[in-house]
Amino acid sequence: xxxxxxxxxxxxxxxxxxxxxxxxxxxxxxxxxxxxxxxxxxxxxxxxxxxxxxxxxxxxxxxxxxxxxxxxxxxxxxxxxxxxxxxxxxxxxxxxxxxxxxxxxxxxxxxxxxxxxxxxxxxxxxxxxxxxxxxxxxxxxxxxxxxxxxxxxxxxxxxxxxxxxxxxxxxxxxxxxxxxxxxxxxxxxxxxxxxxxxxxxxxxxxxxxxxxxxxxxxxxxxxxxxxxxxxxxxxxxxxxxxxxxxxxxxxxxxxxxxxxxxxxxxxxxxxxxxxxxxxxxxxxxxxxxxxxxxxxxxxxxxxxxxxxxxxxxxxxxxxxxxxxxxxxxxxxxxxxxxxxxxxxxxxxxxxxxxxx
Amino acid sequence: xxxxxxxxxxxxxxxxxxxxxxxxxxxxxxxxxxxxxxxxxxxxxxxxxxxxxxxxxxxxxxxxxxxxxxxxxxxxxxxxxxxxxxxxxxxxxxxxxxxxxxxxxxxxxxxxxxxxxxxxxxxxxxxxxxxxxxxxxxxxxxxxxxxxxxxxxxxxxxxxxxxxxxxxxxxxxxxxxxxxxxxxxxxxxxxxxxxxxxxxxxxxxxxxxxxxxxxxxxxxxxxxxxxxxxxxxxxxxxxxxxxxxxxxxxxxxxxxxxxxxxxxxxxxxxxxxxxxxxxxxxxxxxxxxxxxxxxxxxxxxxxxxxxxxxxxxxxxxxxxxxxxxxxxxxxxxxxxxxxxxxxxxxxxxxxxxxxxxxxxxx
Numbered sequence: 001x002x003x004x005x006x007x008x009x010x011x012x013x014x015x016x017x018x019x020x021x022x023x024x025x026x027x028x029x030x031x032x033x034x035x036x037x038x039x040x041x042x043x044x045x046x047x048x049x050x051x052x053x054x055x056x057x058x059x060x061x062x063x064x065x066x067x068x069x070x071x072x073x074x075x076x077x078x079x080x081x082x083x084x085x086x087x088x089x090x091x092x093x094x095x096x097x098x099x100x101x102x103x104x105x106x107x108x109x110x111x112x113x114x115x116x117x118x119x120x121x122x123x124x125x126x127x128x129x130x131x132x133x134x135x136x137x138x139x140x141x142x143x144x145x146x147x148x149x150x151x152x153x154x155x156x157x158x159x160x161x162x163x164x165x166x167x168x169x170x171x172x173x174x175x176x177x178x179x180x181x182x183x184x185x186x187x188x189x190x191x192x193x194x195x196x197x198x199x200x201x202x203x204x205x206x207x208x209x210x211x212x213x214x215x216x217x218x219x220x221x222x223x224x225x226x227x228x229x230x231x232x233x234x235x236x237x238x239x240x241x242x243x244x245x246x247x248x249x250x251x252x253x254x255x256x257x258x259x260x261x262x263x264x265x266x267x268x269x270x271x272x273x274x275x276x277x278x279x280x281x282x283x284x285x286x287x288x289x290x291x292x293x294x295x296x297x298x299x300x301x302x303x304x305x306x307x308x309x310x311x312x313x314x315x316x317x318x319x320x321x322x323x324x325x326x327x328x329x330x331x332x333x334x335x336x337x338x339x340x341x342x343x344x345x346x347x348x349x350x351x352x353x354x355x356x
Numbered sequence: 357x358x359x360x361x362x363x364x365x366x367x368x369x370x371x372x373x374x375x376x377x378x379x380x381x382x383x384x385x386x387x388x389x390x391x392x393x394x395x396x397x398x399x400x401x402x403x404x405x406x407x408x409x410x411x412x413x414x415x416x417x418x419x420x421x422x423x424x425x426x427x428x429x430x431x432x433x434x435x436x437x438x439x440x441x442x443x444x445x446x447x448x449x450x451x452x453x454x455x456x457x458x459x460x461x462x463x464x465x466x467x468x469x470x471x472x473x474x475x476x477x478x479x480x481x482x483x484x485x486x487x488x489x490x491x492x493x494x495x496x497x498x499x500x501x502x503x504x505x506x507x508x509x510x511x512x513x514x515x516x517x518x519x520x521x522x523x524x525x526x527x528x529x530x531x532x533x534x535x536x537x538x539x540x541x542x543x544x545x546x547x548x549x550x551x552x553x554x555x556x557x558x559x560x561x562x563x564x565x566x567x568x569x570x571x572x573x574x575x576x577x578x579x580x581x582x583x584x585x586x587x588x589x590x591x592x593x594x595x596x597x598x599x600x601x602x603x604x605x606x607x608x609x610x611x612x613x614x615x616x617x618x619x620x621x622x623x624x625x626x627x628x629x630x631x632x633x634x635x636x637x638x639x640x641x642x643x644x645x646x647x648x649x650x651x652x653x654x655x656x657x658x659x660x661x662x663x664x665x666x667x668x669x670x671x672x673x674x675x676x677x678x679x680x681x682x683x684x685x686x687x688x689x690x691x692x693x694x695x696x697x698x699x700x701x702x703x704x705x706x707x708x709x710x711x712x713x714x715x716x717x718x
């Protein structure tokens with residue numbers, strides 16, 4: 001039988017609603033009672049309350065997810081990037097920073113190399129909106145952020161609450177600007193060293209019997225064999241320095257989160273003081289006694305003698321050692337290639353050619 | 357608050373009553389009579405549905421995913437509606453995707469190169485890196501990063517194709533990202549896959565033609581010393597060798613992905629697509645399980661036929677060159693064809709067992 005039903009609700013003043021419920025029709029049975037209507041209304045209200053409760057619970061879960069603050073999650077602001085390039089002392093600094101309670105080091109994930117080599121090396125940034133890393137910065141950053149945080153969580157599910165994750169990423173520094181942009185609230189250490197010492201260390205590792213050559217011989221490294229010609233090694237090392245330190249600097253200059261620039265030479269000269277400076281500048285909470293212990297534990301003097309020396313991973317740790325290790329021609333090559341960075345971080349320290 | 361209630365009922369015929377209930381008033385709380393079907397209520401149901409989907413996506417996505425926080429995952433492409441085209445460049449993938457893109461509810465993601473991003477990095481990783489749990493693509497954490505690749509692709513597809521409808525198919529033309537095909541298919545096992553192959557000698561002949569000074573590929577390349585070297589003119593054998601190795605890598609990886617893929621898939625030879633375009637495209641849709649009306653297929657095949665490409669856009673040195681299977685016999689010297697045959701032998705034998713060898717043409 002036909003029934004016409006109309007419910008109208010109007011807000012006439014703040015919090016006050018006018019309503020009109022109109023129902024007309026024909027029936028063979030009993031006329032709908034007001035009581036029946038009320039019963040239906042009560043059921044509907046219970047249903048609504050139930051749904052409101054569900055929404056509140058789901059909203060709470062989503063909010064936890066969104067902030068990443070649920071138990072066991074790493075906070076993005078507690079990610080501490082360590083950028084620079086190879087042979088600048090990042091293993092040493094990373095080892096010390098791995099020591100304090102609640103601080104963990106991620107040893108060279110190379111996530112920066114994954115994105116950086118593709119984005120800068122293969123010109124993917126010119127791929128327009130279709131390119132996987134093309135389009136807007138926001139789109140790219142969101143994708144990289146999700147990738148990095150998911151990987152960090154997968155690897156370190158044990159990091160909870162206020163735990164820090166120090167990501168030692170010197171060899172992924174060619175992607176530093178992308179990573180820093182993706183995690184603008186993260187912390188950043190930019191570790192630099194005199195390029196002449198970096199190249200000198202490189203040359204030693206790649207010399208006959210050097211640690212880098214041995215790694216290749218053991219099959220741990222594949223692909224094109226490392227160059228053996230010192231001239232080629234020097235040139236390659238200087239170019240890598242220019243690219244990796246250059247990208248690190250670009251990221252450091254643009255980063256708005258907590259950041260600190262550290263020179264290897266200062267870390268060697270006053271390790272404890274520099275470590276304190278790092279934690280303080282980055283606003284990281286740490287027990288000073290633990291820092292002192294970490295500095296002692298990882299001091300150069302505590303590395304066994306048979307693990308140190310020419311061709312070994314731990315070589316000489318002597319700032320300025322390049323003056324003994326490199327030929328004048330090699331020095332000239334490094335200074336020429338890395339010139340702008342050398343002048344910025346080590347002003348006035350180019351070799352005075354007139355005095356040679 | 358005042359309420360006026362009025363209820364009238366009277367018999368209009370034997371056994372049939374007319375009634376009228378009227379209720380008017382003001383309230384500070386819920387208005388009576390809204391019932392479970394009111395607009396507010398429906399909105400609540402929808403909201404619950406959305407939350408549910410977002411949480412489900414979050415569970416799949418794992419931690420750290422930001423797209424879902426913005427509700428973006430609700431707009432993602434359905435993984436099973438992603439249709440990958442793998443193979444190698446110069447295999448007719450532009451032609452195939454053009455036909456597919458003109459079908460109803462189809463959109464194209466043009467060479468995102470996501471396969472190259474992950475595939476190339478993984479391929480060049482050192483053994484020591486791959487066995488390390490620290491390495492971002494290390495074997496010990498494979499399950500995690502494969503899941504991350506899945507999310508990366510689905511989010512990327514959504515951002516690159518914002519107008520993608522919930523039931524649309526997304527054709528992902530990715531011949532030059534085929535190195536990453538095994539990883540992508542592992543990450544999206546329910547997606548659909550087309551392995552498009554072409555005789556490597558024709559592929560190489562096409563690249564050589566395009567790379568000559570003044571040709572389309574030469575003009576497009578601006579990386580490194582590509583133009584200065586102008587290998588196609590100065591040392592064609594070098595570019596032939598390089599391209600043949602690339603074919604091995606791309607088609608080899610695509611084949612590996614194809615064999616492992618358990619979702620809908622189809623192997624297409626360019627030569628079959630040229631010889632019987634309608635028949636082959638019907639087979640593609642049938643084997644991929646994508647509903648397609650025959651008249652639609654006829655329409656797109658006709659629209660994108662070789663004959664319908666303007667004459668001035670076709671020919672030597674142009675993107676649309678000759679589309680003639682076996683054209684390598686005219687374009688390559690026997691020595692050059694021999695180089696390609698030697699390098700690509702395993703794939704040539706598998707996909708073109710009836711082939712004619714370079715030596716046999718002379």
